[in-house]
Amino acid sequence: MVLKKMIDRYKAIGLKMTPQRLAILEYLDGNREHPSAEDIYRHVKKRFPTMSRATVYNTLETLRKRGLIMELSIDPMKKRYDPNIEPHHHLICLRCRNVLDVFMEFDVSVPEEARKDFVILGNHIEFYGLCSKCRNASHGEARNKEA
Amino acid sequence: MVLKKMIDRYKAIGLKMTPQRLAILEYLDGNREHPSAEDIYRHVKKRFPTMSRATVYNTLETLRKRGLIMELSIDPMKKRYDPNIEPHHHLICLRCRNVLDVFMEFDVSVPEEARKDFVILGNHIEFYGLCSKCRNASHGEARNKEA
């Protein structure tokens, strides 16, 4: 459970721990769904009906700046968030947009001449394809518009 | 020049070739800037002042569906497009968001047990770091808000 660490870190840098933030942190803790801000908002709103979207966005931005979560550009329409900050990669279903983590390291170094003085600080591999559900169900699960 | 091929392909499937579409195709042909819809709109509007954003979006979607361009999820805020459909990867500057192509193949196969019945159809590697301009100029070129 990374939750406790997050809370401690929060306080250590002079940020206030509010019930709303705690709810967001709890939702994110161990979450493997790579949720969007709206996903998070919908969830925590159940417990805090007055919750504002701004709070979700602010909290996510604060967490990101502190390096406690990652912002993913996996979805063309919206940002998605990953509370797992271990470097890893993603398997993305082209049909239902679900995302599976891939905890592996690959040797993908780019030689000098190919990177033109660019300093490479990290990498992220998107594998795209079809998840087992979508591969079987010829219709079900569809959530996007590839064609 | 892939332009001619695109025009032929267009007609072959019964799509009409209009001056607006031609302008968009010409702008994309050989373009290595990974432009957004807005970038394209601004450019072609110079030549066609009545050009509508809808035309740009429609054309891009048509091209994408036909596999003539690729839609990139490189930028969290907007889609960007790549007329180069050869499989390749991208070097993304965290500071100015410029993108450099990497024409290399990497062995990134994911073993059975790691992909849980997922069928992998392709992959795309994002290398992120700092381009030479941004690395030198401590301020210039900044276009985003990493911190």
Place this chain on the structure above:
DNA sequence: ATCTTTTTTAGAACCATTCTAATTTAATTA
């Protein structure tokens, strides 16, 4: 030249995200 179908257009609508300014609250200190 006419006809049919597709495309273009301006603008409205929509969704994700950011901003705003007033109100509330966590944490500190007396």
Place this chain on the structure above:
DNA sequence: TAATTAAATTAGAATGGTTCTAAAAAAGAT
């Protein structure tokens, strides 16, 4: 525990990217 103060929350407005709409224009076929 009450007062203080800096930070967080809130509803809603504003913004930016994208999609939709319905009417007008134009491409390609006959």
